[in-house]
Amino acid sequence: MAEKKWGDYLRAPLTPEKFSRSRATYLHPMRVHRDLMERLARRYHPARIACLGAGFLNDIPLEAFIQEAETLYLVDWIPGIAREGFAGSIIDSKDDNLRCLLCDDRIATGRYCAAFRPPIRAPEQVCASFEPMPGRENLCVHYAPGDQPNFLEADITLGRGGGFARRLESLVARGKTLRQVFQRALAEGKRCARIEEEMEIPADSIDLVTASMVVSQFDHEPYAFFARLLAEKFGMEKMLENEEHLRPLVEQLRSLLFQIQAEGLVREMYRIVNKTQGRVFFSVEFFRSLNGEDRYFLVHEIPRAMETIAEYFQFEFESIPAEETITTFSQNEGTSVVQCFVLTPITD
Numbered sequence: 001m002a003e004k005k006w007g008d009y010l011r012a013p014l015t016p017e018k019f020s021r022s023r024a025t026y027l028h029p030m031r032v033h034r035d036l037m038e039r040l041a042r043r044y045h046p047a048r049i050a051c052l053g054a055g056f057l058n059d060i061p062l063e064a065f066i067q068e069a070e071t072l073y074l075v076d077w078i079p080g081i082a083r084e085g086f087a088g089s090i091i092d093s094k095d096d097n098l099r100c101l102l103c104d105d106r107i108a109t110g111r112y113c114a115a116f117r118p119p120i121r122a123p124e125q126v127c128a129s130f131e132p133m134p135g136r137e138n139l140c141v142h143y144a145p146g147d148q149p150n151f152l153e154a155d156i157t158l159g160r161g162g163g164f165a166r167r168l169e170s171l172v173a174r175g176k177t178l179r180q181v182f183q184r185a186l187a188e189g190k191r192c193a194r195i196e197e198e199m200e201i202p203a204d205s206i207d208l209v210t211a212s213m214v215v216s217q218f219d220h221e222p223y224a225f226f227a228r229l230l231a232e233k234f235g236m237e238k239m240l241e242n243e244e245h246l247r248p249l250v251e252q253l254r255s256l257l258f259q260i261q262a263e264g265l266v267r268e269m270y271r272i273v274n275k276t277q278g279r280v281f282f283s284v285e286f287f288r289s290l291n292g293e294d295r296y297f298l299v300h301e302i303p304r305a306m307e308t309i310a311e312y313f314q315f316e317f318e319s320i321p322a323e324e325t326i327t328t329f330s331q332n333e334g335t336s337v338v339q340c341f342v343l344t345p346i347t348d
């Protein structure tokens with residue numbers, strides 16, 4: 001049975017298999033992103049970093065970020081996902097030795113792992129507590145989260161995506177026809193544009209904000225939940241029967257959801273970034289092709305999101321030259337053309 005509550009939908013189990021699948025699919029293609037973000041971190045030495053939509057951290061250059069930053073926020077609305085990604089990222093192998101990224105003289109090790117016990121053993125570069133987990137060698141049995149990073153379970157869109165999804169539960173339950181539910185959902189979406197729930201990150205505090213590969217999901221998640229609730233209430237057959245004449249309402253709703261969330265994210269990035277020296281790394285999927293086809297489609301609504309960004313930020317092409325900002329990557333479903341931007345806040 002489909003989850004009827006948004007919280008349960010988000011909380012779908014984070015199994016070790018899910019993590020391994022995500023790593024196997026995304027770690028390699030995300031290398032360009034990690035390299036670009038690492039370059040930014042090594043050049044500007046940000047003391048405070050916030051990764052919005054951190055997920056399993058496939059695209060986060062964790063070693064560079066923990067070496068450079070005193071404070072690191074990993075924010076995602078899926079409970080536990082960034083914690084799982086972090087635990088699965090700290091052990092890697094170097095010259096056939098397993099080493100722990102947290103056991104490094106350049107970082108305040110004890111702040112990152114409550115189980116840290118000196119000395120750091122050479123050449124493995126692990127601490128006295130280190131013990132690989134049987135069957136999952138890239139995990140340490142004793143890793144225990146310390147003060148850092150800050151795993152923040154929050155909506156990065158000013159609460160709008162989650163706020164809309166939570167209202168759907170009763171809205172769908174009370175609806176009599178599909179058309180009526182769509183119309184009420186549209187009205188609700190417009191109301192959600194006024195939600196202003198800020199993340200627990202102080203204003204002007206962050207030297208490097210990252211929002212990588214997040215925006216293109218905005219018309220997907222809350223809508224996918226909505227579609228599940230509808231299928232459960234009205235039945236798949238009825239949904240398919242009505243597909244054609246509901247299409248304009250579907251498009252209107254997805255577009256509205258995208259816009260209110262994109263605006264919420266841009267405003268949150270602007271609120272938290274340090275206005276004198278802060279930067280944002282932002283990446284977005286602009287074009288997509290379906291597997292086996294050589295035609296590329298513009299990803300819905302992205303130009304609108306770029307206009308919203310331009311109201312709050314300037315585009316900087318010095319730290320990442322323009323010719324290096326476009327990357328492509330292929331997955332089972334097709335190929336994506338992704339553009340990365342470095343943004344600086346407009347202050348006048």
Ligand SMILES: C[S@@+](CC[C@H](N)C(=O)[O-])C[C@H]1O[C@@H](n2cnc3c(N)ncnc32)[C@H](O)[C@@H]1O
Binds near residue numbers: 076
């Ligand atoms: C495609 S992933 C980005 C890649 C991710 N850094 C990784 O390596 O797995 C997008 C992440 O953004 C999160 N996300 C999407 N919308 C969000 C929202 N409104 N608030 C918080 N997190 C969100 C998703 O849960 C997902 O983990």
